Structure formats: C-alpha cells, structure tokens
Amino acid sequence: MNDTPPSVVIKALSKTFDGPDGKPFQAIDGISLSIPPGTLAAVVGPDGAGKTTLMRMMAGLLRPDGGRLHVLGIDLAEDAQEVQNRISYMPQRFGLYEDLSVQENLDLYADLHGVPADVRVERFSRLLAMTDLAHFTDRPAGKLSGGMKQKLGLACTLVRVPDLLLLDEPSVGVDPLSRRDLWEIIEQLIESDGLSVIVSTAYMDEAERCDHVFVMNRGMLLADGTPDELKAGARGLTHVVSPDDGVPARDLQARMIDAPELVVDAVPSGGQVRFICQPGCNEAALKALLHDCDCQPREEELEDAFMLLLHQHDDGHGDASSPPPLASQAPAVATNGNGDGPVIVVRDLVRRFGDFTAVANTSFEVKRGEIFGLLGPNGAGKTTTFRMLCGLLPATSGELLVAGVNLRNARAAARARIGYVAQKFSLYSNLSVYENLDFFGGAYGLRGKERRDRVNEIIRQFDLDPDVHSGNLPLGYKQRLAMAAGLLHQPEILFLDEPTSGIDPLARRAFWRTITALSQSGVTVVVTTHFMEEAEYCDRIAIQDAGRLLALGTPRGVRERSGIVSGHMNEAFIAIVEKARAAEAEGQEAA
Template sequence: MTEARSSVVIEELCKRFDGPDGEPFAAVNGISLTIEPGTLTAFVGPDGAGKTTLMRMMAGLLQPDSGSLHVLGIDLNEDPQAVQNRISYMPQRFGLYEDLSVQENLDLYADLHGVPQDVRQERFARLLHMTDLARFTDRPAGKLSGGMKQKLGLACTLVRVPDLLLLDEPSVGVDPLSRRDLWEIIEQLIEDEGLSVIVSTTYMDEAGRCDHVFVLNRGTLLAEGTPDALRRRAHGLTYMVTPRDGVPARDLQARLIDAPDLVVDAVPAGGQVHFIRQPESDETRLKDLLSDCEPQRREEELEDAFMLLLHQHDAPDEDATTPPPLASQDVAGPAAEHGDGPVIFVRDLVRRFGDFTAVANTSFDVQRGEIFGLLGPNGAGKTTTFRMLCGLLPASSGELQVAGVNLRTARSAARARIGYVAQKFALYSNLSVYENLDFFGGAYGLRGSKRRKRVDEIIQQFDLDPSAQSGNLPLGYKQRLAMAAGLLHEPEILFLDEPTSGIDPLARRAFWRTITALSQAGVTVVVTTHFMEEAEYCDRIAIQDAGRLLAIGTPRQVREESGLDGGHMNEAFIAIVEKARAEEGQAREAA
C-alpha cells in the first residue's frame, strides 16, 4: 500500500475550531499531501495557515474532523498510540523543566520515553556533543540562553531514535549562530540515521535547505515542490534597484509596497531594494514610482515565490494585510523641543550581576529620528543593555542619557518620553482591544476626552477591531496591538524588543512599513532583532557579544568590517561574532 511506503499520507483532511466570535473556522480545510521517507520537508505559511494544527494532528494530539491521515503506514484514527511510539514531536514551546539541570532534563525525558538504561550513556554523549552542551550538564535549564534551550529541547526530543521527527518552528527566537547550529544537527541526524524530518518555519532560507516544501495559507495548500521548482514561479518578475544618494532604502521600499497594483513585494537588501513586480504592471507608472532609478533583473529566491503565492491567494483582502501608514502629525511628539543632538547618549556603560559582567564598557549615541538596531547572539547582553536604555534596569556604572534625561538619576522622567514593546505579548489577554488601550492610556497619564480621542485614533491607525478579545488575536495582530499601546502617549523614542519574533514575512512587512512611517515623522526607534535582514531597515546597527560591543555603523559599514561587503547580513553577523570569539579564545590561551 502507498501508506506503507510513505512517511505521511493525508487525504482531504479537515479540522475546525470555534472562533473568538463563536463562529467555526477551518484551521485545516481539505488538505491532501504525501511525504516520502528519508526526506527533510518544510511547511511554510503565515500566521493562521494551519501549520501547527497539521503537525499536532500528525502527532496524534488532535483528532481530525474529516479526511484520512496515515503516519508511518498507520491510520491515526485507529491507533494513535502506535504512531506516538515511533515519532518525536518538538512543539514551539517545548516543556523544559527549568529548575532541573541539563542532564536531569535528559534523564527525565528518557524515563518518560522508556529508553533502556544500557543505551542511554551512548545516546546522551552523542546528543550532548552534537548540541555542544557537554560542558553544561550541571547547569539549570532556566539559566541557559535561548539558543541553548532550543538545543536542549531538541536533544530531549531525540533521547529515543524516532522514525519520524516533527519540529514546529524550532528556531523561533534564536540568533543566526544558534539557527545554524540547530540545522547542522538536524542535517547530521538525517545523514547518519536516515531520519525523516518535517519542520514548520517562518524562515525561507531554512525552507530552502529542505527536499520538499509545502506552502499553506488559511488552512489550504497553495503549492508544493522542491525549493528550486517553487522559486521558478517568480522567474522574470524579480528586480533590484539602488536608491538615489541620501534616500534610505526603506523609504523607497515603503513607496513600492504602497503600490500593490504595481509591486507584489519589496525589501531593503544590501543598500538596495529587492522587489517583485506585478506580472501585468504598467511600465510607465512603475518607472515614475522608482523616481527614474534604473531597476536591474536579479535571480529569484524562494521568498519571492512565497510572497507571490500569498499575495495571489490574498488578493481580495489586499488592503487589509498592511496597516495604513501613520500620519506625521499623529506621531511627531515633542521632538522639536530638545535640539538636534543625540537623543540617546551612552558612555562606558557597565552592568554587573554579582561577579558576572553582562555589559562591559559600552559606548554609543543614537540620533533623533534614527532607527538603531541592537544585534547579538542569545546571551550577548543586548537585552540587558536594552532594559537599561528603557529605564527598567539601573546601570552599575557609566553615563546614560535618554531624551535629555540622566537615567541614573531620573529614570521615571525619562520613561514618560519613551514607548516600550516587549518581546512577549504583555497586555491583558482577557480585556478587549479597546479596554487594553484605554487602560494603558490612563497609565501613561492621558485623561478624559483626550484619552478617548487618542485611543480611537490609534485603533484606526493600526486597523484594529476595538471589540476583539486581545488574547484571541493572531500573533501578528497581538504585535500590532502591543505597538499601538506603546505609542499611545506619542513618545519621542520607541523601544522594540524582538517585536517580530515568531511572525511570518507578511506580518514583518506590515510591521516595518509602520516603523518607516514613524521614523519619517521624527520618532527615534531602537530595536533588537534576530532577523538579520531587518538590520537593513536600520540607519545604524551595533553588534554585541559576551557583553562587549564588537561592531557599530551603517549596515554597509558592518558588512565591510566583516569582509563580506557583498554578502548577506546573516553571514556578516556570524563572521564578526566568530572572529571576536576566536580572538578572545587566543587571548585566554596566551594568558
């Protein structure tokens, strides 16, 4: 039978849930697909595409409403336990026991999966070596960096050798170095053990490493094929253009994505803008839109095909996918009161936790209206730096001024002039969108009719449903609501802590379109991110590791410093961090 030869066979599979409004919706709607054994397969798609629901059904954790699902030749409706005995599943939020050590977590999961004692030692040694966690077996899981936690989660998932491994967005929230390490582990497992792996991901470069890719949207299967076959769907439609001197690439990018009848998608890249033209776009209007900058053909990428497929599928709802740009008068704030000097001034900043130095002698400035990116591996000290800049954490020593206020002596005065969006959704899930914004408006000191007017304005600007319960919003809309709350009091400076972690390329485009509008209106933006392509939106970036500032400058200057001027920011980031770590290791050996 076909089911015996294939890892997964799905026919007309459906799964429905009750929506926030009580109306049922199809999370998976009539999907049929086949996955061959010994392959690395990717599910890609925006938030709400059905990727996680599909994986949970394959793991036997959800019962389909209709259709058939065979995993490893077994009908999941008839014998889900037989499937669960032969697969391993790593969900997005893998359940590590943070008060247990690395070794104790491995022991616990081996006990849960009934791994025989006589094979554990060899299995543990191999997993610890592959994940580079052998030095940390006694460390509590709660004290690991984000990347190390993901690697430990993968190791715990693999304490037994499965016939099929399911990974639901395993690299969300980890830096490029940790992402690379995770994928090296996955590919090594496939090569050494012939493992079949299915992974869902929001990273198109990860999907490009797979044998086969399935593109999902709103519960349906849009397309499938090898990365090369899918990439060719965008052939002849992909271009790059260099903005005129002095024009930020993000400003030209914003102009392009604001013309969906001419341009499918656009992103800043290496000081240029990469865009996809609509197949039937008007040549004259496109030339006017580009302000006589001459576009050049470029080779299509998998993300180009992905965005083309999504826009074609979402065409009737095109206007609803991107929040309207913010008007200058709505966000400019009191910036003109404070002159043209740096809005953030940092000199010899240090933060210690006991004997541990999280940030060491860091110095930089941020200019008014600038978008400044703070990048670094997990555990590099960037979040500590970020929290000190926001006034949420006092510095151990050094000088720190934000919006003209000394943060070491007047943190509350500075906080009144800044907005903050946390990495994790920090609003009240049981309140409606309007109730959340009304509450935070009061917390920021807005009163009476002024508060009501401002809440109404921000709801309109961010295209939010005021009656929707916040906890039931899709991830992209939660992020949009969190930003709206941070902008209620019209701050001079907006701090964004990994705001796009876990959201798809469509939502990231919408997010950065809004950030560009804020910058054009004079708001200063400081952002941390693990998406290196987002560094291209920044005027300048700083790279930290082990509490030290390794590089600072424009994206082009940082690429030049890495020796990879023509390369991707991902490679430049890895090169700078690895060079600094090698030099640090040599210095320790010499000492």
C-alpha cells in the same frame, strides 16, 4: 524495490475549531499530500495558516474531523499510540524543566520514553556533543540562553531514535548562530541515521535547505514542490533597485509597498531594494514609482515565490492573520528635545550581576529620528542593555542619557518620554482593544477628553477593531495593538524588543512599514531582532557578544568590516561574532 511506506499520506484532511466570535473556523481545509520516507520536508505559511494544527495531527495529538491521515504506514484514527511510539515531536514551546539541570532534563525524558539504561550513556554523549552542551550538564535549564534551550529541547526530543521527527518552528526567537547550529544537527541526523524530518518554519532560507516545501494559507495547501520548482513561479518578476543618493532604502521600499498594483513585495537588502513586480504591470508607471532609479533583474529566491503565492491567494480580500501596512501617515509624536543632537547617549555602560558582567564598557549614541538596531547572539547582553536604556534596569556604572534625562537618577522622568513594546504580548487578553488602550492611556497620565481623543485617534491610525478582545487577535494584530499602546502618550523614543519574533514575512513587512512611517515623522526607534534582514531597515546597528560591543555603524559599514560586502547580513553577523570569539579564545590561551 523499497517497501518502506511514505512518512506521511494525507487525503482530504480537515479540522474545525470554534472561532473567537463563536463561529466555526476551518483550520485545515481539505488538504491532501504525501511525503516519501527519508525526506526533509518544510511546511511554510503565514500566522494562522494551519501549520501547527497540521503538525499536531501528524503527531497524533489532535483528531481530524474529516479525511484520512497515515503516518509511517499507520492509520492514526485506528492506532495513534503506535505512531507516537515511533515519532518524536518538538513543539514551539518545548516543556523543559527550568529548575532541573541539562543532564536531569535528559534523564527525565529518557525515563518518560523508556530508554534502556545500557544505551543512555552513548546516546547522551552523542547528543551533548552534537548540541555543544557537554560542558553545561550541571547548569539549570532556566539559566541557559535561548539558543541553548532550543538545542536542549531538540536533544530531549531525540533521547530515543525516532523513525520520524516533527519540529514546529524550532528556531523562533533564536539568533543566526544558534539557527545554523540547529540545522547542522538536523542535517547530521538525516545523514547518519536516515531520519525523516518534517519542519514548520517562518524562515524561507531554512525551507530552501529542504527536499520538499509545502506552502499553506488559511488551512489550504497552495503549492508544493522542491525549492527550485517553487522558485520558478517567480521567474522574470524579481528585480533589485538602487535608491537615489541620500535616500534610505527603507523609504524607497515603503513607497513601493504602498503601490500594490505595481509591486507584490519589496524588502531592503544591502543598501538596495529587492522587489517582485506584479505580472504584466505597467512598466511606465513602475519606472515613475522608482523615480528612474537604476533597476536590474535578479535571480528569484524561495521567499519571492512564497510572497507571490500568498498575495495571489489573498486576491485582494486580505488575510485575517497578517494586517495590511498602515498608511504613510504616522501617529503624532512629541517634539520635545534638543534639536539635532543625540537623544540617547551611552558612555562606558556596565551592568554586573554578582561576579558576572553582562554588559562591559559599552558606548554609543542614537540620533533623533534614527532607527538603531541592537543585535547579538542569545546571551550576548543586548537584552540587558535594552532594559537599561528603557529605564527598567539600573546600570552598575557609566553614563546613560535618554531624551535628555540622566537614567542613573531620574528613570521615571525618562520613562514618560519613551514607549516600549515587549517581545511577548503583554497587554490584557481579557480586555477589548479599546479597554486596553484606555487603561494604558491612564497609566501614561492621559486624562478625560485628551485620553478619549488619543485612544480613538490611535485606533483609527492603527486600523484596529475597538470591540474585539485582544486575546482573540491574530499575532500580527496583537503586535499592532502593542505598538499602538506604546505610542499613546506620543513618546519621542520607541523601544521594540524583538517585535517580529515568530511573525511571518507578510506581517513583518506590515510592521516595518509602520516603523518607517514613525521614523519619517521624527520618532527615534531602538529595536532588537534576530531577523538579520531587518537590520537593513536600520540607519545604524550595534552587534554585541559576551557583553562587549563588537561592531557599530551603518549596515553597509558593518558588512564591509566583516569582509562580506555583497552577502546577506546573516553571513556578516556570524563572521563578526566568530572572529571576535576566536580572538578571545586565542587571548585566553596566550594568558
């Protein structure tokens, strides 16, 4: 008989914070659950669901307001320190010391946790091998790629061997290759050490790898079970439809998203649209919505069950953290330009930093009204390319035309015709929505009545509350405000730098519904993303690695080039990058 206590036992747990409006906010609302030892468990839910609050309470960093919480058989209310001595916790923003090297970070965390000197050599060697950081021990942490930083954070978390590992969204902002590596490390630890792991994640494919999944929304536990048990809730409701010839899948998806009485959720995939129909929906109305396009049933996935649970829980009264999709009418944009010709022309673009070449001889064009995706692993050079396209970074050599302006000698003129939404929220948190938009309207050269009219109009179009301080907005609405600011001056081209990083599937759907409307109105959109499913919204995508352009074409064309036509874009992306890296390694060996 196994006497090992459950990893976690929670009964009627609650936690309340003061909300931005001064009213109490129920972050955790009477949750009860139990997680057996040796389990890999996932906690999923939209922004504001309470995932991080729950993880912090399990780590003994927050005291519950009510209920009971036992971790590893210990009552946290009585001995939080004893629990903290036996667990390891990796928060979303792990505290690496960027001026210290990889090895110095490991040494520091070993000192903090009192790891004996005689066991460090073997443990460090194992962690460095698992994370593939053995060749980078002297590199400052601040000069690692995003994926390498996450792997170093995990290694520092594991300098001591815990009985329970808590990971709060460890793969946010990490490319598919690094995500795969992180999960291989986690699964290796579970197999070799029998480690219990609880992970919160925005990726349903990650949750599907777990033994048990807990679905949260607004501080409540909606459902839990194995992935197969949860998927059963969507059985019979999941379909795939092929759009008419010449119709982008995203346009059909947008039409379906705009009909919530018939469709729960829809997302482009492989040139088709995967969707969930409402239980008992009107079949004739659904057929008319699809314009009689070929529709077939498909096997349900965990994300289907997740979206269905959230929509059923919202029950028509909305979710404060995930904004609803905008109406199909997009904000007005400027119509300057050169007709049907390309609005972005890149020829033999090079950017060097000293002896390091970040971008090497890259060439491509972007058409007017096109959604163009720039993809690549962390450290691939896509951010450098992106910043040169925006006029934020000069090129070392090559030709770069944006909106008909040569960025080599007229960056200011080009910037007046583009909008930019940064990866991290970059507006003024202490100003209201209206004050932020009014300030940026002035920065873009709008004056007087024209500025007031544009600010009021874009507040209406983006369904924003003008009086709310931007720092108090949920993440989904912050991203909506950032996009509104980027479109104030009616630019021809909108640059989006990982706009949905850390955002849940509900908010991602709303965000991309807006992008589709903008494209339909004639805005050219250039976007970087680590969510490979979002590449399916693009007309064309470019994949970079080590500063080189590896693939360029439609999503279907890129999948065909990878040899994975019917699989997910994740698989195609990994195949293309790994094939190029293998060829590069063979070339170096031959030389």
